[in-house]
Amino acid sequence: MKNDRRIVILGGGYSGLMTAVRLARRARRTGARITVVNPADQFVERLRTHQAVTGQDLAVLRIPDLLAGTGVAFVRAAATAIDADARTVTLDNGTTLGYDTLVYAIGSTTDTGRVPGADVHAFTLDGARAAGFAARLRELGPGDAVVVCGGGLTGIEAATEIAESRPELRVTLLGTDRPGAMMGDRARAHLDRALDRLGVTVRTGARVARVLAGSVELEDGATVPADACLWTAGVRAPALAADAGITVDDRGMIVVDGTLRSVSHPDVHAVGDAAAIRLAWGRVHGTCQSGIPTGQYTADAIARLLRDRPLAPFRFGYFHQPVSLGRRDAVIQFTRPDDTPRRAYLKGRAAVLYKEAVSASPWKMYRLGKRMYVTSIVSRGGRATREAVPYRPAEDVGSERVESGSR
Structure with missing residues:
Protein backbone atom coordinates (compact mmCIF):
# COMPACT_ATOMS: atom_id res chain seq x y z
CA MET A 1 0.00 0.00 0.00
CA ASP A 111 12.60 25.81 34.35
CA THR A 112 14.60 28.77 35.67
CA GLY A 113 11.70 31.20 35.43
CA ARG A 114 9.96 30.57 38.74
CA VAL A 115 12.66 31.86 41.08
CA PRO A 116 14.09 35.38 40.65
CA GLY A 117 17.67 35.41 39.43
CA ALA A 118 17.83 31.75 38.43
CA ASP A 119 17.60 32.60 34.74
CA VAL A 120 20.48 35.07 35.06
CA HIS A 121 22.85 33.68 37.69
CA ALA A 122 22.30 29.90 37.59
CA PHE A 123 23.55 27.39 35.05
CA THR A 124 21.61 24.35 33.87
CA LEU A 125 22.46 21.05 32.15
CA ASP A 126 20.76 22.18 28.93
CA GLY A 127 22.74 22.91 25.78
CA ALA A 128 24.84 26.06 25.85
CA ARG A 129 24.18 26.63 29.54
CA ALA A 130 25.69 23.23 30.31
CA ALA A 131 28.78 24.23 28.34
CA GLY A 132 28.87 27.46 30.33
CA PHE A 133 28.72 25.55 33.59
CA ALA A 134 31.57 23.28 32.48
CA ALA A 135 33.67 26.36 31.65
CA ARG A 136 32.84 27.91 35.02
CA LEU A 137 33.89 24.75 36.88
CA ARG A 138 37.27 24.89 35.17
CA GLU A 139 37.77 28.40 36.53
CA LEU A 140 37.12 27.45 40.15
CA GLY A 141 39.90 26.75 42.63
CA PRO A 142 40.32 25.09 46.03
CA GLY A 143 37.68 26.12 48.53
CA ASP A 144 35.31 27.63 45.99
CA ALA A 145 31.64 26.80 46.46
CA VAL A 146 29.29 25.01 44.05
CA VAL A 147 25.59 24.94 44.90
CA VAL A 148 23.26 22.46 43.19
CA CYS A 149 19.62 23.51 43.53
CA GLY A 150 17.24 20.56 43.31
CA GLY A 151 17.46 17.33 45.28
CA GLY A 152 15.98 15.05 42.60
CA LEU A 153 17.92 12.41 40.72
CA THR A 154 19.48 14.95 38.34
CA GLY A 155 20.72 17.09 41.21
CA ILE A 156 22.10 14.08 43.07
CA GLU A 157 24.04 12.83 40.05
CA ALA A 158 25.44 16.29 39.33
CA ALA A 159 26.47 16.97 42.93
CA THR A 160 28.22 13.61 43.38
CA GLU A 161 29.96 13.82 40.00
CA ILE A 162 31.32 17.29 40.80
CA ALA A 163 32.36 16.29 44.31
CA GLU A 164 34.21 13.19 43.10
CA SER A 165 36.00 14.84 40.17
CA ARG A 166 36.77 18.08 42.03
CA PRO A 167 37.23 17.16 45.72
CA GLU A 168 38.86 20.54 46.44
CA LEU A 169 35.53 22.30 45.87
CA ARG A 170 32.78 22.76 48.47
CA VAL A 171 29.62 21.20 47.03
CA THR A 172 26.19 21.84 48.55
CA LEU A 173 22.97 20.13 47.49
CA LEU A 174 19.79 22.08 48.24
CA GLY A 175 16.37 20.44 48.17
CA THR A 176 12.92 20.77 49.67
CA ASP A 177 12.96 17.05 50.53
CA ARG A 178 15.78 14.69 51.47
CA PRO A 179 17.77 13.23 48.57
CA GLY A 180 16.30 9.97 47.35
CA ALA A 181 12.99 10.61 49.10
CA MET A 182 11.24 8.41 46.53
CA MET A 183 13.52 5.43 47.32
CA GLY A 184 13.24 2.69 49.91
CA ASP A 185 15.05 2.97 53.23
CA ARG A 186 18.04 0.76 52.32
CA ALA A 187 18.73 2.40 48.96
CA ARG A 188 18.37 5.83 50.51
CA ALA A 189 20.77 4.90 53.33
CA HIS A 190 23.41 3.95 50.75
CA LEU A 191 22.80 7.24 48.96
CA ASP A 192 23.24 9.16 52.22
CA ARG A 193 26.52 7.39 52.91
CA ALA A 194 27.79 8.21 49.42
CA LEU A 195 26.96 11.90 49.78
CA ASP A 196 28.72 11.97 53.15
CA ARG A 197 31.77 10.09 51.79
CA LEU A 198 32.10 12.55 48.91
CA GLY A 199 31.82 15.53 51.23
CA VAL A 200 28.58 16.88 49.78
CA THR A 201 26.76 19.16 52.21
CA VAL A 202 23.03 18.42 52.08
CA ARG A 203 20.43 20.97 53.15
CA THR A 204 16.83 19.75 53.15
CA GLY A 205 13.74 21.86 53.55
CA ALA A 206 15.64 24.52 51.61
CA ARG A 207 13.33 26.65 49.48
CA VAL A 208 15.22 29.07 47.28
CA ALA A 209 13.92 32.66 47.34
CA ARG A 210 16.31 34.02 44.72
CA VAL A 211 19.67 33.43 43.09
CA LEU A 212 22.27 36.19 43.31
CA ALA A 213 25.59 36.70 41.55
CA GLY A 214 27.60 34.99 44.29
CA SER A 215 25.06 33.30 46.54
CA VAL A 216 21.69 31.62 46.88
CA GLU A 217 19.16 33.20 49.21
CA LEU A 218 16.66 30.91 50.94
CA GLU A 219 13.11 31.74 52.00
CA ASP A 220 14.11 31.52 55.68
CA GLY A 221 16.60 34.36 55.13
CA ALA A 222 19.73 32.22 55.11
CA THR A 223 22.34 32.79 52.40
CA VAL A 224 24.44 30.03 50.84
CA PRO A 225 27.69 31.15 49.13
CA ALA A 226 27.86 30.06 45.49
CA ASP A 227 30.78 30.68 43.16
CA ALA A 228 28.77 28.58 40.71
CA CYS A 229 25.09 27.64 40.93
CA LEU A 230 23.55 24.73 39.03
CA TRP A 231 19.75 24.71 38.74
CA THR A 232 18.09 21.28 38.34
CA ALA A 233 14.63 21.90 39.82
CA GLY A 234 11.59 21.74 37.55
CA HIS A 320 13.75 1.25 38.33
CA GLN A 321 15.41 4.45 39.54
CA PRO A 322 19.10 4.24 38.51
CA VAL A 323 21.36 6.87 40.08
CA SER A 324 25.07 7.43 39.54
CA LEU A 325 27.06 8.51 42.58
CA GLY A 326 30.24 9.47 40.77
CA ARG A 327 32.10 7.00 38.57
CA ARG A 328 32.77 4.35 41.24
CA ASP A 329 29.43 4.09 42.99
CA ALA A 330 25.71 4.00 42.20
CA VAL A 331 22.39 2.89 43.62
CA ILE A 332 19.50 1.28 41.77
CA GLN A 333 16.06 1.28 43.35
CA PHE A 334 13.68 -1.16 41.68
CA THR A 335 10.11 0.06 41.62
CA ARG A 336 6.49 -0.82 41.10
CA PRO A 337 4.85 0.48 37.90
CA ASP A 338 3.74 3.68 39.69
CA ASP A 339 7.41 4.40 40.61
CA THR A 340 7.03 3.59 44.29
CA PRO A 341 9.91 1.50 45.68
CA ARG A 342 10.06 -2.27 45.92
CA ARG A 343 12.32 -4.00 48.42
CA ALA A 344 14.95 -4.89 45.82
CA TYR A 345 17.86 -2.56 45.13
CA LEU A 346 21.50 -2.62 43.99
CA LYS A 347 24.46 -0.67 45.30
CA GLY A 348 28.17 -0.29 44.73
CA ARG A 349 29.96 -2.00 41.85
CA ALA A 350 26.95 -4.04 40.75
CA ALA A 351 24.91 -0.83 40.55
CA VAL A 352 27.68 0.91 38.56
CA LEU A 353 27.66 -1.85 35.95
CA TYR A 354 23.85 -1.78 35.81
CA LYS A 355 23.75 2.01 35.44
CA GLU A 356 26.34 1.96 32.66
CA ALA A 357 24.31 -0.66 30.79
CA VAL A 358 21.22 1.54 31.12
CA SER A 359 23.05 4.68 29.94
CA ALA A 360 24.53 2.94 26.91
Whole structure:
Protein backbone atom coordinates (compact mmCIF):
# COMPACT_ATOMS: atom_id res chain seq x y z
CA MET A 1 0.00 0.00 0.00
CA LYS A 2 1.42 3.37 -1.07
CA ASN A 3 0.05 6.51 0.58
CA ASP A 4 2.98 8.97 0.33
CA ARG A 5 2.31 10.37 3.79
CA ARG A 6 4.67 13.11 5.00
CA ILE A 7 5.75 12.44 8.57
CA VAL A 8 7.85 15.11 10.28
CA ILE A 9 9.53 14.41 13.63
CA LEU A 10 10.62 17.52 15.55
CA GLY A 11 13.46 16.60 17.87
CA GLY A 12 16.34 14.16 17.66
CA GLY A 13 16.60 13.14 21.30
CA TYR A 14 15.87 9.78 22.89
CA SER A 15 12.15 9.74 22.06
CA GLY A 16 12.38 11.30 18.61
CA LEU A 17 15.07 8.93 17.38
CA MET A 18 13.22 5.90 18.71
CA THR A 19 10.14 7.04 16.80
CA ALA A 20 12.14 7.59 13.61
CA VAL A 21 14.11 4.33 13.58
CA ARG A 22 11.19 2.13 14.51
CA LEU A 23 8.71 3.86 12.22
CA ALA A 24 11.11 3.58 9.28
CA ARG A 25 11.02 -0.18 9.70
CA ARG A 26 7.29 -0.40 10.46
CA ALA A 27 6.27 1.79 7.51
CA ARG A 28 8.88 0.77 4.96
CA ARG A 29 6.28 -0.60 2.50
CA THR A 30 3.77 2.22 2.83
CA GLY A 31 5.61 4.90 0.87
CA ALA A 32 5.61 7.24 3.87
CA ARG A 33 8.35 9.86 3.87
CA ILE A 34 9.92 10.47 7.28
CA THR A 35 11.98 13.54 8.16
CA VAL A 36 13.75 14.27 11.45
CA VAL A 37 14.41 17.93 12.29
CA ASN A 38 16.94 18.84 15.00
CA PRO A 39 19.08 21.96 15.63
CA ALA A 40 22.31 19.94 15.95
CA ASP A 41 23.56 16.84 14.20
CA GLN A 42 25.11 15.47 17.40
CA PHE A 43 22.98 13.23 19.61
CA VAL A 44 22.98 14.54 23.18
CA GLU A 45 23.12 11.77 25.78
CA ARG A 46 21.19 13.53 28.52
CA LEU A 47 21.84 10.54 30.77
CA ARG A 48 25.51 11.57 30.72
CA THR A 49 25.30 15.36 30.86
CA HIS A 50 26.54 15.39 34.44
CA GLN A 51 29.66 13.59 33.20
CA ALA A 52 30.22 16.00 30.33
CA VAL A 53 30.16 19.13 32.52
CA THR A 54 32.93 17.71 34.73
CA GLY A 55 35.23 17.38 31.72
CA GLN A 56 34.91 13.68 30.95
CA ASP A 57 35.43 12.57 27.37
CA LEU A 58 32.28 10.95 25.99
CA ALA A 59 31.61 9.18 22.72
CA VAL A 60 30.49 11.45 19.89
CA LEU A 61 27.23 10.15 18.43
CA ARG A 62 25.89 11.81 15.28
CA ILE A 63 22.21 11.69 14.37
CA PRO A 64 22.87 11.10 10.64
CA ASP A 65 24.98 8.07 11.55
CA LEU A 66 22.27 6.68 13.82
CA LEU A 67 19.72 7.13 11.01
CA ALA A 68 21.96 5.78 8.25
CA GLY A 69 20.31 3.00 6.25
CA THR A 70 16.79 3.75 7.49
CA GLY A 71 15.70 6.00 4.63
CA VAL A 72 14.84 8.75 7.12
CA ALA A 73 15.83 12.24 5.97
CA PHE A 74 17.63 14.50 8.45
CA VAL A 75 17.35 18.29 8.45
CA ARG A 76 19.68 20.25 10.70
CA ALA A 77 17.54 23.20 11.75
CA ALA A 78 15.33 24.45 14.55
CA ALA A 79 11.58 24.76 14.23
CA THR A 80 10.48 28.35 14.80
CA ALA A 81 6.74 28.04 14.15
CA ILE A 82 4.02 25.48 13.53
CA ASP A 83 0.89 26.24 11.51
CA ALA A 84 -1.37 23.50 12.82
CA ASP A 85 -4.17 24.37 10.40
CA ALA A 86 -2.01 24.46 7.27
CA ARG A 87 0.09 21.57 8.61
CA THR A 88 3.44 23.25 8.06
CA VAL A 89 6.56 23.81 10.14
CA THR A 90 8.77 26.86 9.60
CA LEU A 91 12.49 26.34 10.21
CA ASP A 92 15.23 28.79 11.11
CA ASN A 93 17.02 28.08 7.83
CA GLY A 94 14.22 29.83 5.97
CA THR A 95 12.46 26.70 4.70
CA THR A 96 8.99 25.36 5.38
CA LEU A 97 8.11 21.68 5.71
CA GLY A 98 4.62 20.38 5.07
CA TYR A 99 3.35 17.40 7.04
CA ASP A 100 0.44 15.02 7.20
CA THR A 101 1.56 13.66 10.58
CA LEU A 102 3.68 15.59 13.06
CA VAL A 103 5.59 13.97 15.93
CA TYR A 104 6.42 16.56 18.55
CA ALA A 105 9.55 15.34 20.34
CA ILE A 106 11.21 18.63 21.25
CA GLY A 107 11.31 17.74 24.92
CA SER A 108 11.72 20.13 27.83
CA THR A 109 14.34 22.29 29.48
CA THR A 110 15.06 23.21 33.08
CA ASP A 111 12.60 25.81 34.35
CA THR A 112 14.60 28.77 35.67
CA GLY A 113 11.70 31.20 35.43
CA ARG A 114 9.96 30.57 38.74
CA VAL A 115 12.66 31.86 41.08
CA PRO A 116 14.09 35.38 40.65
CA GLY A 117 17.67 35.41 39.43
CA ALA A 118 17.83 31.75 38.43
CA ASP A 119 17.60 32.60 34.74
CA VAL A 120 20.48 35.07 35.06
CA HIS A 121 22.85 33.68 37.69
CA ALA A 122 22.30 29.90 37.59
CA PHE A 123 23.55 27.39 35.05
CA THR A 124 21.61 24.35 33.87
CA LEU A 125 22.46 21.05 32.15
CA ASP A 126 20.76 22.18 28.93
CA GLY A 127 22.74 22.91 25.78
CA ALA A 128 24.84 26.06 25.85
CA ARG A 129 24.18 26.63 29.54
CA ALA A 130 25.69 23.23 30.31
CA ALA A 131 28.78 24.23 28.34
CA GLY A 132 28.87 27.46 30.33
CA PHE A 133 28.72 25.55 33.59
CA ALA A 134 31.57 23.28 32.48
CA ALA A 135 33.67 26.36 31.65
CA ARG A 136 32.84 27.91 35.02
CA LEU A 137 33.89 24.75 36.88
CA ARG A 138 37.27 24.89 35.17
CA GLU A 139 37.77 28.40 36.53
CA LEU A 140 37.12 27.45 40.15
CA GLY A 141 39.90 26.75 42.63
CA PRO A 142 40.32 25.09 46.03
CA GLY A 143 37.68 26.12 48.53
CA ASP A 144 35.31 27.63 45.99
CA ALA A 145 31.64 26.80 46.46
CA VAL A 146 29.29 25.01 44.05
CA VAL A 147 25.59 24.94 44.90
CA VAL A 148 23.26 22.46 43.19
CA CYS A 149 19.62 23.51 43.53
CA GLY A 150 17.24 20.56 43.31
CA GLY A 151 17.46 17.33 45.28
CA GLY A 152 15.98 15.05 42.60
CA LEU A 153 17.92 12.41 40.72
CA THR A 154 19.48 14.95 38.34
CA GLY A 155 20.72 17.09 41.21
CA ILE A 156 22.10 14.08 43.07
CA GLU A 157 24.04 12.83 40.05
CA ALA A 158 25.44 16.29 39.33
CA ALA A 159 26.47 16.97 42.93
CA THR A 160 28.22 13.61 43.38
CA GLU A 161 29.96 13.82 40.00
CA ILE A 162 31.32 17.29 40.80
CA ALA A 163 32.36 16.29 44.31
CA GLU A 164 34.21 13.19 43.10
CA SER A 165 36.00 14.84 40.17
CA ARG A 166 36.77 18.08 42.03
CA PRO A 167 37.23 17.16 45.72
CA GLU A 168 38.86 20.54 46.44
CA LEU A 169 35.53 22.30 45.87
CA ARG A 170 32.78 22.76 48.47
CA VAL A 171 29.62 21.20 47.03
CA THR A 172 26.19 21.84 48.55
CA LEU A 173 22.97 20.13 47.49
CA LEU A 174 19.79 22.08 48.24
CA GLY A 175 16.37 20.44 48.17
CA THR A 176 12.92 20.77 49.67
CA ASP A 177 12.96 17.05 50.53
CA ARG A 178 15.78 14.69 51.47
CA PRO A 179 17.77 13.23 48.57
CA GLY A 180 16.30 9.97 47.35
CA ALA A 181 12.99 10.61 49.10
CA MET A 182 11.24 8.41 46.53
CA MET A 183 13.52 5.43 47.32
CA GLY A 184 13.24 2.69 49.91
CA ASP A 185 15.05 2.97 53.23
CA ARG A 186 18.04 0.76 52.32
CA ALA A 187 18.73 2.40 48.96
CA ARG A 188 18.37 5.83 50.51
CA ALA A 189 20.77 4.90 53.33
CA HIS A 190 23.41 3.95 50.75
CA LEU A 191 22.80 7.24 48.96
CA ASP A 192 23.24 9.16 52.22
CA ARG A 193 26.52 7.39 52.91
CA ALA A 194 27.79 8.21 49.42
CA LEU A 195 26.96 11.90 49.78
CA ASP A 196 28.72 11.97 53.15
CA ARG A 197 31.77 10.09 51.79
CA LEU A 198 32.10 12.55 48.91
CA GLY A 199 31.82 15.53 51.23
CA VAL A 200 28.58 16.88 49.78
CA THR A 201 26.76 19.16 52.21
CA VAL A 202 23.03 18.42 52.08
CA ARG A 203 20.43 20.97 53.15
CA THR A 204 16.83 19.75 53.15
CA GLY A 205 13.74 21.86 53.55
CA ALA A 206 15.64 24.52 51.61
CA ARG A 207 13.33 26.65 49.48
CA VAL A 208 15.22 29.07 47.28
CA ALA A 209 13.92 32.66 47.34
CA ARG A 210 16.31 34.02 44.72
CA VAL A 211 19.67 33.43 43.09
CA LEU A 212 22.27 36.19 43.31
CA ALA A 213 25.59 36.70 41.55
CA GLY A 214 27.60 34.99 44.29
CA SER A 215 25.06 33.30 46.54
CA VAL A 216 21.69 31.62 46.88
CA GLU A 217 19.16 33.20 49.21
CA LEU A 218 16.66 30.91 50.94
CA GLU A 219 13.11 31.74 52.00
CA ASP A 220 14.11 31.52 55.68
CA GLY A 221 16.60 34.36 55.13
CA ALA A 222 19.73 32.22 55.11
CA THR A 223 22.34 32.79 52.40
CA VAL A 224 24.44 30.03 50.84
CA PRO A 225 27.69 31.15 49.13
CA ALA A 226 27.86 30.06 45.49
CA ASP A 227 30.78 30.68 43.16
CA ALA A 228 28.77 28.58 40.71
CA CYS A 229 25.09 27.64 40.93
CA LEU A 230 23.55 24.73 39.03
CA TRP A 231 19.75 24.71 38.74
CA THR A 232 18.09 21.28 38.34
CA ALA A 233 14.63 21.90 39.82
CA GLY A 234 11.59 21.74 37.55
CA VAL A 235 11.09 21.57 33.80
CA ARG A 236 9.19 23.47 31.15
CA ALA A 237 8.52 22.80 27.47
CA PRO A 238 9.20 25.41 24.75
CA ALA A 239 6.36 27.71 23.70
CA LEU A 240 6.29 26.33 20.14
CA ALA A 241 3.20 24.13 20.60
CA ALA A 242 1.28 26.70 22.64
CA ASP A 243 2.02 29.42 20.09
CA ALA A 244 0.55 27.14 17.41
CA GLY A 245 -2.75 26.87 19.27
CA ILE A 246 -2.16 23.25 20.28
CA THR A 247 -3.62 22.47 23.71
CA VAL A 248 -0.88 22.38 26.35
CA ASP A 249 -0.71 22.15 30.12
CA ASP A 250 0.68 24.74 32.55
CA ARG A 251 4.26 23.73 31.67
CA GLY A 252 3.81 23.88 27.90
CA MET A 253 3.54 20.12 27.38
CA ILE A 254 1.03 18.88 24.82
CA VAL A 255 -2.09 17.40 26.40
CA VAL A 256 -2.64 14.00 24.78
CA ASP A 257 -5.30 11.32 24.71
CA GLY A 258 -4.75 7.65 25.47
CA THR A 259 -2.98 7.14 22.13
CA LEU A 260 -0.53 10.04 22.71
CA ARG A 261 -2.25 12.23 20.13
CA SER A 262 -3.02 15.88 20.79
CA VAL A 263 -6.53 16.34 22.16
CA SER A 264 -6.93 19.43 19.96
CA HIS A 265 -5.01 18.30 16.84
CA PRO A 266 -5.12 14.50 16.33
CA ASP A 267 -2.57 14.67 13.50
CA VAL A 268 0.01 15.75 16.13
CA HIS A 269 1.59 13.01 18.26
CA ALA A 270 3.60 14.04 21.34
CA VAL A 271 6.33 11.88 22.87
CA GLY A 272 8.82 12.06 25.72
CA ASP A 273 9.09 15.21 27.82
CA ALA A 274 6.89 17.06 25.30
CA ALA A 275 3.78 15.08 26.26
CA ALA A 276 1.52 15.50 29.28
CA ILE A 277 0.59 11.85 29.84
CA ARG A 278 -1.59 10.55 32.63
CA LEU A 279 -2.27 6.88 33.32
CA ALA A 280 -4.49 5.34 35.98
CA TRP A 281 -1.66 5.23 38.53
CA GLY A 282 -0.66 8.88 37.98
CA ARG A 283 1.18 11.31 35.77
CA VAL A 284 4.15 10.10 33.71
CA HIS A 285 7.16 12.24 34.59
CA GLY A 286 9.83 13.07 32.04
CA THR A 287 12.59 10.48 32.02
CA CYS A 288 14.46 8.47 29.42
CA GLN A 289 12.82 5.39 30.95
CA SER A 290 9.36 6.61 29.97
CA GLY A 291 10.35 8.69 26.94
CA ILE A 292 11.75 5.94 24.74
CA PRO A 293 8.64 3.74 25.21
CA THR A 294 6.46 6.67 24.08
CA GLY A 295 8.54 6.83 20.90
CA GLN A 296 8.21 3.08 20.38
CA TYR A 297 4.46 3.21 20.92
CA THR A 298 4.00 6.20 18.62
CA ALA A 299 5.98 4.58 15.80
CA ASP A 300 3.74 1.52 16.03
CA ALA A 301 0.61 3.69 16.29
CA ILE A 302 1.43 5.74 13.19
CA ALA A 303 2.23 2.58 11.25
CA ARG A 304 -1.18 1.18 12.20
CA LEU A 305 -2.92 4.41 11.22
CA LEU A 306 -1.19 4.28 7.83
CA ARG A 307 -2.86 0.89 7.35
CA ASP A 308 -6.22 2.03 8.77
CA ARG A 309 -5.95 -0.25 11.77
CA PRO A 310 -7.32 0.54 15.25
CA LEU A 311 -5.12 1.66 18.12
CA ALA A 312 -4.87 0.33 21.65
CA PRO A 313 -4.02 2.94 24.34
CA PHE A 314 -0.47 3.53 25.52
CA ARG A 315 0.52 1.37 28.49
CA PHE A 316 3.60 1.87 30.62
CA GLY A 317 4.93 1.26 34.11
CA TYR A 318 8.21 2.20 35.75
CA PHE A 319 10.79 -0.44 36.62
CA HIS A 320 13.75 1.25 38.33
CA GLN A 321 15.41 4.45 39.54
CA PRO A 322 19.10 4.24 38.51
CA VAL A 323 21.36 6.87 40.08
CA SER A 324 25.07 7.43 39.54
CA LEU A 325 27.06 8.51 42.58
CA GLY A 326 30.24 9.47 40.77
CA ARG A 327 32.10 7.00 38.57
CA ARG A 328 32.77 4.35 41.24
CA ASP A 329 29.43 4.09 42.99
CA ALA A 330 25.71 4.00 42.20
CA VAL A 331 22.39 2.89 43.62
CA ILE A 332 19.50 1.28 41.77
CA GLN A 333 16.06 1.28 43.35
CA PHE A 334 13.68 -1.16 41.68
CA THR A 335 10.11 0.06 41.62
CA ARG A 336 6.49 -0.82 41.10
CA PRO A 337 4.85 0.48 37.90
CA ASP A 338 3.74 3.68 39.69
CA ASP A 339 7.41 4.40 40.61
CA THR A 340 7.03 3.59 44.29
CA PRO A 341 9.91 1.50 45.68
CA ARG A 342 10.06 -2.27 45.92
CA ARG A 343 12.32 -4.00 48.42
CA ALA A 344 14.95 -4.89 45.82
CA TYR A 345 17.86 -2.56 45.13
CA LEU A 346 21.50 -2.62 43.99
CA LYS A 347 24.46 -0.67 45.30
CA GLY A 348 28.17 -0.29 44.73
CA ARG A 349 29.96 -2.00 41.85
CA ALA A 350 26.95 -4.04 40.75
CA ALA A 351 24.91 -0.83 40.55
CA VAL A 352 27.68 0.91 38.56
CA LEU A 353 27.66 -1.85 35.95
CA TYR A 354 23.85 -1.78 35.81
CA LYS A 355 23.75 2.01 35.44
CA GLU A 356 26.34 1.96 32.66
CA ALA A 357 24.31 -0.66 30.79
CA VAL A 358 21.22 1.54 31.12
CA SER A 359 23.05 4.68 29.94
CA ALA A 360 24.53 2.94 26.91
CA SER A 361 21.36 1.10 25.90
CA PRO A 362 19.48 3.77 23.87
CA TRP A 363 21.92 4.27 21.00
CA LYS A 364 22.57 0.51 20.85
CA MET A 365 18.81 0.03 20.61
CA TYR A 366 18.61 2.47 17.69
CA ARG A 367 21.28 0.59 15.77
CA LEU A 368 19.75 -2.78 16.50
CA GLY A 369 16.31 -1.42 15.61
CA LYS A 370 17.39 -0.93 12.00
CA ARG A 371 17.55 -4.71 11.56
CA MET A 372 14.85 -6.06 13.88
CA TYR A 373 12.05 -5.04 16.18
CA VAL A 374 13.30 -4.35 19.70
CA THR A 375 11.25 -3.32 22.68
CA SER A 376 12.05 -0.64 25.23
CA ILE A 377 9.05 -1.34 27.46
CA VAL A 378 9.96 -3.38 30.54
CA SER A 379 6.63 -2.91 32.32
CA ARG A 380 3.20 -2.12 30.89
CA GLY A 381 1.83 -1.12 34.25
CA GLY A 382 -0.52 -4.03 34.83
CA ARG A 383 -4.29 -3.72 34.93
CA ALA A 384 -4.14 -0.08 35.96
CA THR A 385 -2.96 1.00 32.50
CA ARG A 386 -5.36 -0.96 30.34
CA GLU A 387 -7.50 2.14 29.94
CA ALA A 388 -6.44 5.77 29.82
CA VAL A 389 -7.90 8.22 32.31
CA PRO A 390 -8.78 11.90 31.84
CA TYR A 391 -5.88 14.31 32.03
CA ARG A 392 -5.54 16.45 35.14
CA PRO A 393 -3.56 19.73 35.26
CA ALA A 394 -0.29 19.63 37.18
CA GLU A 395 -1.69 21.71 40.04
CA ASP A 396 -4.21 18.96 40.75
CA VAL A 397 -1.68 16.16 40.85
CA GLY A 398 -0.44 16.86 44.36
CA SER A 399 2.93 15.45 45.34
CA GLU A 400 3.76 13.63 42.11
CA ARG A 401 7.42 14.09 41.25
CA VAL A 402 8.64 16.68 38.77
CA GLU A 403 12.32 17.22 38.05
CA SER A 404 14.65 18.14 35.24
CA GLY A 405 16.69 15.80 33.12
CA SER A 406 16.07 12.25 32.07
CA ARG A 407 16.60 8.95 33.87
